[in-house]
Amino acid sequence: MLAANHFKADPIVAKSTQDMKKQTPEASRVVAEDASATGVLDHDEAEETDHRLDPTQAVKDAQKRRFAELDRATLIGIYRQMLLARRFEEKSAEAYSTGKIGGFCHLYIGQEAVAVGAISAIRKDDYVLTSYREHAHAIAKGMSPDSVMAELYGKAGGCSHGKGGSMHMFDKELNFLGGHGIVGGQIPLATGVAFATKYKETDQVTLCFFGEAAVNQGAFHESMNMAQLWKLPCIYICENNQYGMGTSLERAMSLQDISQKACAYEIAAEFVDGMDVLAVREATLRAVERARKNYLPTLLEVRTYRFMGHSMSDPGNYRTRAEIERHQERDPLKLFSTSLKEEGIMNEEEMKKVDDEVRAEVDHAVRFAEESPLPAPEELFTDVYADPLPENE
Amino acid sequence: MAIVTMREALNQALREEMQRDESVFLMGEEVAAYQGAYKVTKGLLEELGPKRVIDTPITELGFAGLGVGAAMAGLRPIVEFMTFNFSILATDQIINSAAKMLYMSGGQFNIPIVFRGPGGSAFQVSSQHSQALESWFAYFPGLKVVMPSTPADAKGLLKSSIRDNDPVIFIEQERMYGSKGEVSDDPEFTIPLGVADVKREGNDATIVARSLMVPVVLKAAEALEKEGISCEVIDPRTIRPLDIKTIVESVKKTNRVVIAEESHPFCGVAAEIASEIMERAFDYLDAPVKRVSGVDVPMPYAKNLEDAAIPNVDQLVAAVKEVSYLE
Numbered sequence: 102m103l104a105a106n107h108f109k110a111d112p113i114v115a116k117s118t119q120d121m122k123k124q125t126p127e128a129s130r131v132v133a134e135d136a137s138a139t140g141v142l143d144h145d146e147a148e149e150t151d152h153r154l155d156p157t158q159a160v161k162d163a164q165k166r167r168f169a170e171l172d173r174a175t176l177i178g179i180y181r182q183m184l185l186a187r188r189f190e191e192k193s194a195e196a197y198s199t200g201k202i203g204g205f206c207h208l209y210i211g212q213e214a215v216a217v218g219a220i221s222a223i224r225k226d227d228y229v230l231t232s233y234r235e236h237a238h239a240i241a242k243g244m245s246p247d248s249v250m251a252e253l254y255g256k257a258g259g260c261s262h263g264k265g266g267s268m269h270m271f272d273k274e275l276n277f278l279g280g281h282g283i284v285g286g287q288i289p290l291a292t293g294v295a296f297a298t299k300y301k302e303t304d305q306v307t308l309c310f311f312g313e314a315a316v317n318q319g320a321f322h323e324s325m326n327m328a329q330l331w332k333l334p335c336i337y338i339c340e341n342n343q344y345g346m347g348t349s350l351e352r353a354m355s356l357q358d359i360s361q362k363a364c365a366y367e368i369a370a371e372f373v374d375g376m377d378v379l380a381v382r383e384a385t386l387r388a389v390e391r392a393r394k395n396y397l398p399t400l401l402e403v404r405t406y407r408f409m410g411h412s413m414s415d416p417g418n419y420r421t422r423a424e425i426e427r428h429q430e431r432d433p434l435k436l437f438s439t440s441l442k443e444e445g446i447m448n449e450e451e452m453k454k455v456d457d458e459v460r461a462e463v464d465h466a467v468r469f470a471e472e473s474p475l476p477a478p479e480e481l482f483t484d485v486y487a488d489p490l491p492e493n494e
Numbered sequence: 495m496a497i498v499t500m501r502e503a504l505n506q507a508l509r510e511e512m513q514r515d516e517s518v519f520l521m522g523e524e525v526a527a528y529q530g531a532y533k534v535t536k537g538l539l540e541e542l543g544p545k546r547v548i549d550t551p552i553t554e555l556g557f558a559g560l561g562v563g564a565a566m567a568g569l570r571p572i573v574e575f576m577t578f579n580f581s582i583l584a585t586d587q588i589i590n591s592a593a594k595m596l597y598m599s600g601g602q603f604n605i606p607i608v609f610r611g612p613g614g615s616a617f618q619v620s621s622q623h624s625q626a627l628e629s630w631f632a633y634f635p636g637l638k639v640v641m642p643s644t645p646a647d648a649k650g651l652l653k654s655s656i657r658d659n660d661p662v663i664f665i666e667q668e669r670m671y672g673s674k675g676e677v678s679d680d681p682e683f684t685i686p687l688g689v690a691d692v693k694r695e696g697n698d699a700t701i702v703a704r705s706l707m708v709p710v711v712l713k714a715a716e717a718l719e720k721e722g723i724s725c726e727v728i729d730p731r732t733i734r735p736l737d738i739k740t741i742v743e744s745v746k747k748t749n750r751v752v753i754a755e756e757s758h759p760f761c762g763v764a765a766e767i768a769s770e771i772m773e774r775a776f777d778y779l780d781a782p783v784k785r786v787s788g789v790d791v792p793m794p795y796a797k798n799l800e801d802a803a804i805p806n807v808d809q810l811v812a813a814v815k816e817v818s819y820l821e
Binding site for chain 2: 228230259260261262263264265269271272273278279280281282283286288289290291292293294295296297298300301319320323324326327330483484485486487488490491492493
């Protein structure tokens with residue numbers, strides 16, 4: 102009885118469940134009503150259905166409509182954010198290779214459309230949690246490149262005062278809740294943040310980003326179950342970049358259609374082209390509406406690709422140059438800039454100007470990080486406990 | 495003041511603190527409709543409602559992490575583990591999230607959460623359901639670990655733990671829920687964390703004991719008193735932060751010390767206390783520090799073997815005599 106009511110209130114789930122009943126598992130991908138608009142890619146035939154090379158008319162129409170629906174300033178803002186993420190990561194790689202940045206450094210190049218598109222769809226007071234590949238998410242949520250770069254440098258001016266590093270960016274003021282280093286660890290945390298917003302009866306939503314490898318963790322499944330059981334306003338964004346470190350999705354996951362996993366929990370899901378920033382934005386907007394109005398979770402499987410290694414120390418021997426180049430033909434920045442030009446939103450000169458501004462901003466971040474002092478030695482012992490400990494010496 | 499069981503004392507602490515602060519909620523397996531697997535949460539659902547007293551699926555990693563996330567967003571969760579044996583599934587979230595969040599966020603996100611439930615040896619439930627895990631949690635900076643041995647301590651310490659702004663591991667001894675004692679009914683009655691309690695004063699030897707071992711040690715002290723040996727019994731109550739000062743002061747007075755624990759000896763809390771005493775009061779010791787721990791094997795089922803696995807009064811009497819060079 103309860104389940105039947107959920108279906109009525111929840112057309113996406115209803116559709117997916119019907120699909121499950123009447124179709125083979127392979128054909129039962131969970132998609133929105135507006136499936137064509139999300140740019141569905143078939144994983145097994147990605148090359149053949151690459152819709153930049155041969156997009157269907159429906160996909161072309163959806164792309165045109167999205168451009169028409171957004172004002173120029175918003176579109177330019179999104180372009181600027183993506184370019185900032187790209188340039189920031191390029192600079193991070195440079196600083197890492199010269200030894201300025203230590204430890205692990207997981208770059209986001211190739212995936213910019215996901216963080217930027219999704220975060221452009223939420224309010225400033227909404228929450229974001231993500232994994233250790235989070236520099237771009239932090240900046241897209243409004244954190245200054247200065248504080249993120251200084252954190253990479255392990256400096257006092259970093260957002261976590263040099264104690265977190267590349268994997269642990271936080272900003273309480275901006276509701277950016279990390280930056281988590283254990284694969285899938287942020288998924289229960291984000292579920293708890295969504296629990297808290299519902300408990301406090303706010304209408305804030307929580308975006309939870311994670312890679313496809315996290316889907317194999319129990320934390321993912323336990324969270325999905327609780328989120329739908331308790332109707333929590335959490336949007337789970339699986340950034341499927343197709344490799345968990347050096348292990349391909351095919352070698353690690355028995356059912357590779359991740360959006361289908363939502364069916365096990367009666368959660369609404371969509372499959373999204375993660376190279377198309379406006380498709381990501383639009384899918385997130387739909388999920389945000391369901392979360393804000395009805396406290397309902399959503400799983401978005403966003404197909405993307407990382408152009409760099411898992412981290413800076415990745416030998417890259419598990420995939421071919423040709424494979425990377427094929428995906429680079431659908432570089433999200435290139436796709437978006439081409440569309441911006443085709444739609445007459447920006448010309449070459451305006452793009453050059455944005456690039457100059459962004460490069461200056463990143464250069465400033467590097468200078469800030471260089472000049473920021475190291476954490477004071479006594480900082481080693483602060484922030485372990487919030488309450489003072491009794492004197493026991 | 496009234497005489498109540500430890501179970502009732504804990505129930506009072508939960509009720510009072512949840513009435514006091516709307517941001518406190520309680521979640522765990524069977525805490526609501528079932529009234530608690532050990533009845534510690536009895537009546538709370540009826541009184542506080544399903545928004546604040548929440549039955550979870552059997553999904554320890556998930557709800558432990560959910561609690562930490564809720565704490566990051568301003569709530570004060572109490573997460574009950576039906577027993578701490580099941581917290582083992584949740585240790586990633588307790589250790590990697592709760593314990594470290596404040597530090598790795600540069601002081602931005604403290605985690606005011608209590609993970610509580612029964613732990614230590616239980617009655618004939620064999621290896622997976624009968625074990626003491628405090629040394630695991632006490633190992634990590636960022637966590638606090640509390641183990642009460644009386645109903646009054648249980649109430650006062652649990653109230654302080656709920657009001658504390660850091661993650662607290664609160665281990666209730668599974669065999670002790672029915673133990674009785676005087677407990678204050680003042681809603682502002684609390685006991686500060688990190689302060690040891692001298693359960694019995696004495697001059698000849700110090701015995702440090704926590705949780706289940708406290709009543710056992712007190713019996714041993716009574717027996718020794720009859721033989722003219724005066725024992726001081728110290729219950730640290732909080733394992734981290736540890737009130738080593740009170741222990742060391744006692745050792746300086748008695749010059750002899752026995753540490754009792756039901757947990758395994760290897761890398762255990764007694765080993766840590768022994769090391770601290772050696773570093774701080776070596777010159778005051780008239781005998782090597784003696785540990786009396788649970789045996790170094792998984793807990794057996796058979797009653798006779800189980801009894802042999804946990805320290806008893808006779809072993810403690812013998813240990814005090816050993817450090818006193820009386821036997």
